[in-house]
Amino acid sequence: MDQTAEFVHLWTQYHRDVERYVYSMIPRSADAADVVQVVSVKLWEKWEKYDNERPFLPWAMRFAWLEILKWRQRLAREKLVFSDDLLQQLHSTREELDPVMEMRRKLLRMCLEKLSEEDRQLVRLRYGRHGAIKEEAELTGQKMHVLYYALERIRVQLLNCIDLNMNRGGMADA
């Protein structure tokens, strides 16, 4: 596999992990998307220095962390960013959580099946298409905030279901 193909292959395989990480540190999707974009550029620029004996993801994550810090410095005066100190704390906590994240994602599937059809439909609307919740509210005459409150409840229900099953399996992280 040539160098370009190998880079594209690895980035395609792992870029969602990088996105998840960046989004958790920069919880504004537009900004997070920009930072991930810059990370992809940096990785390509440094690609010649990549040691393919070592795993790609930790290498990519290091670049992501540096770009998060740079982004933080640029927007230091804005209110909608976390402090340096909290970012450092989150970074450490996130590293500890890596081993359990994959298991939690698998459990989510099972927990989704336990939701009522009505709740599943609401999840589909919220995450399926921009503006669908608003349309649903207008169609059914419900208030938007009622639907968002229901979504808040559903997310907590799913989190609790995952926690419960993690505990049962002896894999609790908290």
Added chain:
Amino acid sequence: MHNLKNTELDKLLAKLVDDSITDEELTSLEQILDGDVSTQRRYFHYLDLHMDLQERVTRSKIHPKIRFGLSKWKVAGIAAMFCLWIGFSYFAVNEGSGSGPAAFARITGMDGLIEWSEEEGSIINDLSVGDPLSEGTIEGLTSNSWVKIELNDGSEAVISGISKLKFYQNHGSKVLRLSQGYLSVKAVAQPEDKPMLVFSPGARAEVLGTQFNVLASPESTRYTVNEGLVRVKRIDDGSVQEVSANHYVVAKLKSEDEFKSVLLEDYSEEWKSQFPRDVRRGHLYQSEKITAINPAINPAVKLLTKFSSSAQRILAPYRLRTKPCLWFEKGRKPELHFSVNIGVSATGPLPVRINEDAKFKVRGRIDTNMFGVDDSNSFIVGFTSNHAQGGFAGKYITKEKVDLSSKDKNDQFEIEIPIREFLKVEKGEFKDSLVRDSSAGLEILDLWFVTYQNIGLEIFDVQIIVNDE
């Protein structure tokens, strides 16, 4: 106490992921997270759950092994996945199996990155002409993507640009759901009791056999009918318009806007960009000049401008600045680009057709402070075109150099580019070529500006003019 803290945390996180968190609430969130590892864990789990739901719903079920052979892979396309950033929803991994259901359609033409998700769960992005498709969702992931499919009854559908079309059969009716982008349909005669159904934001259409185009944005859909008759229902208030040949109708999400079939002659050959309406890619910002003059009136002015477009004019105009993207093309190493994309027919109220004497008038700025050793004051301008009767017609580009010699212009420029300067991009097996081919009479969907170094290119506005006054 622990539960109370979690309840408060969950409320704040819900607002965070729904983009409705305030400065004060973010400060509260920060206080809850600071120094408390257990709340930090919940924070990560919550955000991870949010992203997981986004992936699962967008992609429903996705096969663990994404089928891409790099030798065949449309490398050009994945690039733009990075560049155009279509949310956080691609290449998810999940359990599931593709069992190869019966073909509902087949691909008869395509270019750019096209991705197809089967109802059964597989996601495939190494598609080729001739591939059969079962019921599922087909997507154009880049602005240069287009795909033509033929349904099993001989009807044809083309999507182009960043588009998403779900197709399936329901009680004998063919159903097309366009959630984003551009769709052109040539439907063969359908059974009277089982019309083809087309769903799009704010509208639903019934089709018995016709040629029509659908342009969908999150807020509205425009149906343009070239042959036959399409019955379009606006979802918001249930009102119906019968759109006959050479007419179009725009259905918006809100019913206070006019919903009326209009003669297709109503197209424009001149156009002026309006930000933020026409922004499809780029950093949009507004200069803070006014706020600097009188900080005391800021809140009032800003509030007023939310409700009044005339009030907006008293604020400094918008500027659209390029965003970076890593671009891959067949046979070439990835390149870093900086680009903006501006909707023309894609976002405006009327289709805009190209007159052979048309010119683009562009006002903007290049930040010469950002110049490095080999930077230049040039950029690429391009546009996407569709045939007036629907369907992707091609991409056209040209290279422009601006004169920044006059220091008193503060790096600002104003240029005119005749439409004749644009060359058509012809796709080759390994390389694209540029050919002189008139775009007159085509509909211009969007236009973009690209630089290869970050020279801080900003676009203030763009006009298409035919007769210079």
